[in-house]
Amino acid sequence: xxxxxxxxxxxxxxxxxxxxxxxxxxxxxxxxxxxxxxxxxxxxxxxxxxxxxxxxxxxxxxxxxxxxxxxxxxxxxxxxxxxxxxxxxxxxxxxxxxxxxxxxxxxxxxxxxxxxxxxxxxxxxxxxxxxxxxxxxxxxxxxxxxxxxxxxxxxxxxxxxxxxxxxxxxxxxxxxxxxxxxxxxxxxxxxxxxxxxxxxxxxxxxxxxxxxxxxxxxxxxxxxxxxxxxxxxxxxxxxxxxxxxxxxxxxxxxxxxxxxxxxxxxxxxxxxxxxxxxxxxxxxxxxxxxxxxxxxxx
Amino acid sequence: xxxxxxxxxxxxxxxxxxxxxxxxxxxxxxxxxxxxxxxxxxxxxxxxxxxxxxxxxxxxxxxxxxxxxxxxxxxxxxxxxxxxxxxxxxxxxxxxxxxxxxxxxxxxxxxxxxxxxxxxxxxxxxxxxxxxxxxxxxxxxxxxxxxxxxxxxxxxxxxxxxxxxxxxxxxxxxxxxxxxxxxxxxxxxxxxxxxxxxxxxxxxxxxxxxxxxxxxxxxxxxxxxxxxxxxxxxxxxxxxxxxxxxxxxxxxxxxxxxxxxxxxxxxxxxxxxxxxxxxxxxxxxxxxxxxxxxxxxxxxxxxxxxxxxxxxxxxxxxxxxxxxxxxxxxxxxxxxxxxxx
Numbered sequence: 001x002x003x004x005x006x007x008x009x010x011x012x013x014x015x016x017x018x019x020x021x022x023x024x025x026x027x028x029x030x031x032x033x034x035x036x037x038x039x040x041x042x043x044x045x046x047x048x049x050x051x052x053x054x055x056x057x058x059x060x061x062x063x064x065x066x067x068x069x070x071x072x073x074x075x076x077x078x079x080x081x082x083x084x085x086x087x088x089x090x091x092x093x094x095x096x097x098x099x100x101x102x103x104x105x106x107x108x109x110x111x112x113x114x115x116x117x118x119x120x121x122x123x124x125x126x127x128x129x130x131x132x133x134x135x136x137x138x139x140x141x142x143x144x145x146x147x148x149x150x151x152x153x154x155x156x157x158x159x160x161x162x163x164x165x166x167x168x169x170x171x172x173x174x175x176x177x178x179x180x181x182x183x184x185x186x187x188x189x190x191x192x193x194x195x196x197x198x199x200x201x202x203x204x205x206x207x208x209x210x211x212x213x214x215x216x217x218x219x220x221x222x223x224x225x226x227x228x229x230x231x232x233x234x235x236x237x238x239x240x241x242x243x244x245x246x247x248x249x250x251x252x253x254x255x256x257x258x259x260x261x262x263x264x265x266x267x268x269x270x271x272x273x274x275x276x277x278x279x280x281x282x283x284x285x286x287x288x289x290x291x292x293x294x295x296x297x298x
Numbered sequence: 299x300x301x302x303x304x305x306x307x308x309x310x311x312x313x314x315x316x317x318x319x320x321x322x323x324x325x326x327x328x329x330x331x332x333x334x335x336x337x338x339x340x341x342x343x344x345x346x347x348x349x350x351x352x353x354x355x356x357x358x359x360x361x362x363x364x365x366x367x368x369x370x371x372x373x374x375x376x377x378x379x380x381x382x383x384x385x386x387x388x389x390x391x392x393x394x395x396x397x398x399x400x401x402x403x404x405x406x407x408x409x410x411x412x413x414x415x416x417x418x419x420x421x422x423x424x425x426x427x428x429x430x431x432x433x434x435x436x437x438x439x440x441x442x443x444x445x446x447x448x449x450x451x452x453x454x455x456x457x458x459x460x461x462x463x464x465x466x467x468x469x470x471x472x473x474x475x476x477x478x479x480x481x482x483x484x485x486x487x488x489x490x491x492x493x494x495x496x497x498x499x500x501x502x503x504x505x506x507x508x509x510x511x512x513x514x515x516x517x518x519x520x521x522x523x524x525x526x527x528x529x530x531x532x533x534x535x536x537x538x539x540x541x542x543x544x545x546x547x548x549x550x551x552x553x554x555x556x557x558x559x560x561x562x563x564x565x566x567x568x569x570x571x572x573x574x575x576x577x578x579x580x581x582x583x584x585x586x587x588x589x590x591x592x593x594x595x596x597x598x599x600x601x602x603x604x605x606x607x608x609x610x611x612x613x614x615x616x617x618x619x620x621x622x623x624x625x626x627x628x629x630x631x632x633x634x635x636x637x638x639x
Contacts, residue, residue: 139616142616147365
C-alpha cells in the first residue's frame, strides 16, 4: 500500500489521471509477475541448494534440523573423504568410459542411417521412422530381461563390454530423428553441385554433408552421453561387482547409509550435478528442437 | 575402498577401445558388402539408402527386435531363477502367465487392476500439473522483461539435475525428522507428516518430486511454441476487441497445438514409464503402496525372479501404451509435417 502511495506522489500532479492509473496498473502487474517468478525459482532451486548446504556440514552437525543454507562451521571435509576414502573416482571412471564408448557406437550407426532417411524416398521410409518412434515407447524393463539373459549367456556380466552393448542402441532412434531433422535443413543443391562435377555420392556425404552437420552430431552425441551417464536400471541389473559400479549405483549405496553418510552423498551429488547441469543448460535449446520432432520447424 | 589406479585405467581403456574398433570394423565390412552386392551388382534403385541404413538396422535387430521376440518367447515359458537353464516352453505356460497377470497379485499384495489404476492416476496428475505449470510459467516469461534469461535458467534446474541425484536427494528430504519438508511444515505451524511409512503420503511425496522434475520440460517447450506465434495475430485480435481469455483460447491454444501434442505424448509416455523416481524415492513401498506398473514389472522380474510371468506382464503393459498412443495420434492429427521435407 505504501508503495502505491509513493508512486502516486512522484507522478506529476498536472498529468492525465488516466495515464497514471494505467501506468500504476502496469507497474503492479509487472511487480506481481516478478514476484511469482521469484517464488517459482526458489522452489526450483532450493532442493539443490539444500544438497550443497548439507555437503558443507561438519560431521558433528550432520543430522541437524537447521535450514540455514550455509551451515555453522562449514567445511569441505565431506569432499575430502569422498575423493580420498571412497570409491567415488572409480565410479566416475566406469561411467565415463562406458558413456563415451556408447556415444561413439551410437553415432557410428545413426549418422549414416539418418542421412538415408533424409535424402532418399525409399519404400518403407515412413514405416521405419514410425518404428523408431515406437521403440521409444517400450516400457523400461521390457527389454531388460532378454538383454540380461543374452549378456549372461555371452559371459559379459559385470563387464564394460556388456554394459556398452546394452546401452549402445538405446539412443540410436532418437539420434536418427535428430540428425534427420538437421540434414533436412542442409540444402540439397550443395550435393547436387558436387554430383554434377562427378563426385561419388558417398564421398559427397563424408566430405560435404557430415562436416556441415557437426553441430547436430555434437548434440546427438551429448544426448546419448547424458542418457548413458545418468542411467540407473540397466546398470543395477548388469553390474554386481563394486569395482564395476557406475556412479548412480555407488550413489545409491551412499544414500542407503543416510544417517552416517548424508554429507558425503551430498558432496558426491554436487560434484556430479554441476558439470551435468552446465552442459545441459548449454545444450538444452537444441535438445528441445530434437525432442519435439521437427515440430519447431517453420 | 578401491583406488583408481593406473592399471585399472589402462585395462578398462584397452577393453573399451577394442570393442569400439571391433564394432567399427563390422560396420565397415557390412557397408562394403552391401555396396558390392546392392549397388555394384544388383544396381537397385535405392541401394545406397539401404546400404547407409544397414548398420543401424543390424544394431536395432540385435538389441531391440531380437530381445523383443525373445521376450515373447519367454512369455510362453515357465522360466524363473530356479529354472534358468532348464525351462519349458508351451502354449499352456503362455496362457497361464497371461492369466496370472490379471488373476494373482503381481508381487505380494497389489493386483494388476490396482496397479493400473494407480499408474493412471500417477500419469494424469503429473502430466496435468506439468502442462498447467509449464504453460503458466511460459506465459509469464513470454514478454519483454528484465532478468528473463536468469529466470529461465533457474527454472530449468530441476530438469538439468541428473534424475538419480534429484530422486535420492528428495528421499533424504522426506525423512521424518531431518528432511526439510517436515522442518518447513513445522515452522509454518503444521504437523509433521509420515512421508515414508504411510502409503498415501508416500504417493503424495513421489508425485511432488515428479511434478517438480517435469515442469521445466513443458515450460521450455511451450515457451518455444509461444515465441513462434506472430504478434500480428494478437494485434488484430485487440483491434477486434478480443479479451485476454479469448485471445488465449482462440489464438494461443490452437497455434500451440502442433507443439503441445508431441510434448504431451512424450510427457505421458515418460511419466507412465518413470521407473527412477518411484523406485529410488520409495522403492514402491510402503507395502507396495506406491508401485506403478513399470516398478512392479522390474520387481517381479529382478526381485521375485518370475521371468516367464514378467515377460508376459511386460507385453500387457506395452500394449496399453501402444493403444493409448495410437488413439491419441489419431485424434490429434499427431506428427503431421514430420514426414515431409
